[in-house]
Amino acid sequence: MLLLKNQLHVQLLFSHLRDNQKLIWAPSGALFFMINKKLNISDLSNQYAIHRRLYVKDLLEEAVAEKLLYQLQELEKQSLWYKADYAEKPKGTPNNLDPYMKELESQFAYSYQKYPLHNQGHASVTAHDSSRAIPANIGQDELSLIERKVKYQSLLGEFVSYFNSGEGKSIIEQLTSHEFSDNGLTCYASRYTANDFNNIHTDYMPTRKVTMVLYLSKQWIANWGGITCILDDKAEDILEAYSPKFNSAIFFDVPLFHMVTPISTNCKQWRYTLTNWFHNYQQP
Secondary structure: OOOOOOOOOOOEEEEEEEOOEEEEEEEOOOOOOOOOOOOOOOHHHHHHHOOEEEEOOEEEHHHHHHHHHHHHHHHHHHOOEEEEEOOOOOOOOOOOOOOHOOOOOOOOOOEEEEEEOOOOOOOOOOOOOHHOOOOOOOOOOOOOHHHHHHHHHEEEEEHHHHHHHHHHHHHHHHHHHHOOOOOOOEEEEEEEEEEEEEEEOOOOOOOOEEEEEEEEOOOHHHHOOOOHHHHHHHHOOOEEOOOOOOOEEEEEEEOOOOEEEOOOOOOOOOOOEEEEEEEOOOOO
């Protein structure tokens, strides 16, 4: 079996801390590895090549996925989520963004909550860039900028940095047979609950090459909806459908018709995801 590159030189060590009876994992040691070391990237790459998309179970080391979910849940305490919604346009409205959506633009709509991560919580963050990520009720004299980044989104920031360059980026390039620009990842967290949805769309932008959606909801019930559906090239028939199982992910070449089915009114919990777009700015 082909093992992940350099895995023997990487250790993922966690110290267990207790905070209000909630388990927190804090990374320790100089090296940090996120992707599940048991995955056979060569085999997955061969599978991806068949349809230019792939569903992967247990993408990350379990402790990393647990910590990411914990930090997404903690964003609620700081009022960092905001509503993202977009209503259907009247028929005949011209589409200037996505040439693949000419027939569907009038039906495009979505509703969920969002938190941007692509410019948050890692070494390149400036005071201006991170202003949206910092709670308004925390003053400069209470916490330094660095302390606030660590306190509220340390691993979320590490997640972005990991896939922006170096090991994580290289693994996804090997998996998908694409090349991405350094620091070419854009990422946002989303959460859906009752009545939220995301109608058919393609993720198209000229520089976007691959989408990766990481699911971080535990004990999700299929009857609640929130199913990711992959459609054919006419956006008529559903080819595949995936329930958002914890620590699973879907990868696909952009553009691709897909959607998230509406969340049932019976659903009482959040559907968490991290959506990642890998760009190549030199080869639009």
